[in-house]
Amino acid sequence: MTNSDSNAPAELHSPLHDRHEALGAKLGDFGGWLMPIEYGGTVAEHTAVREAVGVFDVSHLGKASVVGPGAADFLNSVLTNDLGRIGPGQAQYTLLCNEAGGVVDDLIAYLNGPDDVFLIPNASNTAQVVDIVRSVAPSDITITNLHRDYAVLAVQGPNSAAVLTALNLPTELEYMSFATSQFVGAEVIVCRTGYTGEHGYELVIPAEHGVALWDALMVSGAAFGIVPCGLGARDTLRTEMGYPLHGQDLSVEISPVQARAGWAVGWSKPAFHGRDALTAEKAAGPRRSIVGLLGLERGIPRQHMNVLDNAGAVIGEVTSGTFSPTLKQGIALALINADAGITIGSEVVVDVRGRLGRYVVTTPPFVDANPR
Amino acid sequence: MSGSIPTELRYTAEHEWVQVTADGRIRFGITDHAQDALGDIVYVTLPALGATITAGEPCGEVESTKSVSDIYSPLSGTVVARNDAVETSPETINSDPYGAGWLVEIEADVALVDELLTAAAYESTISV
Known part of the structure; x- marks a missing residue:
């Protein structure tokens, strides 16, 4: 309890x-x-x-300012998404990756102007984001942790x-x-x-x-x-909504290509952290991908539970799972091996503490909503 | 945080309450403290009618939006009634844990109920 x-x-x-x-x-x-x-x-x-x-x-979220000549251009060479797609007064979901393509953090960048960007990283990653950005910044760009x-x-x-x-x-x-x-x-x-x-x-x-x-x-x-x-x-x-949570559905081990977050990568940009590794992974196809799982019976999938195929072989793992209050049903995001041959609409099994529950593979969101 | 602990009931350290019914059965459920700690309960799994359950062993589960917890048998006995209503309306356990949110009735040695925790003893196990 x-x-x-x-x-x-x-x-x-x-x-x-x-x-x-x-x-x-x-x-x-x-x-x-x-x-x-x-x-x-x-x-x-x-x-x-x-x-x-x-x-x-949500005051635990990080806050940091990046200020100085060409601050936005500098960040654009570090973060994955393309700040050139937005103008001052707009914000953008973006990622800080490492050179292997793993996700150090996902964050929101508020573009105040070409010389001023405000970042909202995750609470537990803020210090690391600030350290990494600072370590590669030109001397006239100042990164301030305002957590x-x-x-x-x-x-x-x-x-x-x-x-x-x-x-x-x-x-x-x-x-x-x-x-x-x-x-x-x-x-x-x-x-x-x-x-x-x-x-x-x-x-x-x-x-x-x-x-x-x-x-x-x-x-x-x-x-x-x-x-x-x-x-x-x-x-x-x-x-x-199927939104990823860093540390579960997106992490240093789970790349944006695997997490279906490629839309947050400016693929045509000449430089960003992780570009080579991510471009190669995208070209080869990810070895595993995040999908949605919708429960067909009682039970709530939880993080780290095994996903099995109908023959009982382990083909993946739940990365986020909960009870959907809207659907009154268990839902999950899960990382499924590409070689398992699972497609949208397939039925899979989740091992919920020894009880095998049937789930249908979906593309989130699980519910209709209206964020815009 | 939780409401008062009914003095007419007995308790286990695993947060079950126990009551001897008018017809000599032993009814149990989970305490107000337990439901509060779990949060919104969304699934309940109860032992089958006729099942033999063993004191201190898991005999079912209560699951909330955030976590799952075993239901432990307070005594050894045979299941003679289950509150099927909490399987379809598990929120009843949150709203009325000692009343409409009861879980199971068993036939067991009624004399053993006196060996379970009193309300005062149970309260001392949950006070910080």
């Missing part, structure tokens, strides 16, 4: 920690940060985001625009575009993005103003059914 996934106590607290304690949140370690897992229950929080609106504290300087709140769900409008925050933004606005005298960055598959926004505000923004969202959101949501619901929501 206990959570066994963390040993060392989480050291870092979000700027909103007192609010989470006051709401009775269950807290857990996320990349060294003690963050909310759930408040009232993961299923209700998940449903609120699909049907109304939820607010997540604890900002609060980040995600407002997600069909009513998210209404909640922000009530606070006079900008909402008429294209998907993956951002605008800078003012909130109680502080600068807040509002970006049309998210990790849930619903229409939503991520708000970045100086840490000392995080509580005021949270409180205002809760007050203005009450009329629209806003619910504080923990990272448990964030995980079930992103898994229903």
Whole structure:
């Protein structure tokens, strides 16, 4: 009956920690940060985001600035995606790979201008991302780790625009575009993005103003059914969309070619970290690929469970698995060997603690959603 | 965090509660502390009617969105009733763990119930 996934106590607290304690949140370690897992229950929080609106504290996410002459061009020679595809005021999902093509981290790059890019890496990878980028940067480009300087709140769900409008925050933004606005005298960055598959926004505000923004969202959101949501619901929501989680579905061992994240690679760019290895892997075809698995019977697949073919041979492994609150069914992302001959629509078996459950191979998302 | 622990029930260190019913059967379920620790329960697997279960051994599973936990038999005996309603509405275990969220009834040696933990003794095992 206990959570066994963390040993060392989480050291870092979000700027909103007192609010989470006051709401009775269950807290857990996320990349060294003690963050909310759930408040009232993961299923209700998940449903609120699909049907109304939820607010997540994701202040554990990293923040770093890359500033100096040609900062964007420099980053474009390091990160996989092509910053040339976007302009100032737009954000982009991108990857930092190593020379072997493994994924050190996935992150969002906010392009302020040719000399100024803001990065949002994963909590546990931020220091490494900053170190790597800094190690290859020209001397006139400055990389600053701002991990604890900002609060980040995600407002997600069909009513998210209404909640922000009530606070006079900008909402008429294209998907993956951002605008800078003012909130109680502080600068807040509002970006049309998210990790849930619903229409939503991520708000970045100086840490000392995080509580005021949270409180205002809760007050203005009450009329629209806003619910504080923990990272448990964030995980079930992103898994229903098939969005990868770094460290599970994308990692130093799982390349973007294997993870079907090739769309986040600027293949025609002359340089980025991992280019040679990834280009070769793409040409040869990956030896394994991430697919979706939809349960045909009871049972919940979990990370590291074996995937078997109908003859009982191990052909892969679950990388993320959960109960889909929307479908009321077990769903998973799994890494399947290419030589197993599995195609979309094939039936496979997952060994759920010795019970063999049938799953159909799909291409995520598992549910219809409307992130744009 | 959890509600009060009913004093009329007995308990195990594995977070099951145990009650002797009016007709002399032994009913058990999981405690409020256990359901709270698990979070939203989405699947329940109960032993079959007529099955023989053994004290301290797993006889089923409760699974939540985030984790899975064995149900341990509090006593040895034969399954004479199962709460099929919690298989179709497992959230009942979250909302009413000591009432409508009961799991199994067995026929067993009722005298052994007195050897299980009292509410006070159980509370001391879960207080930090």
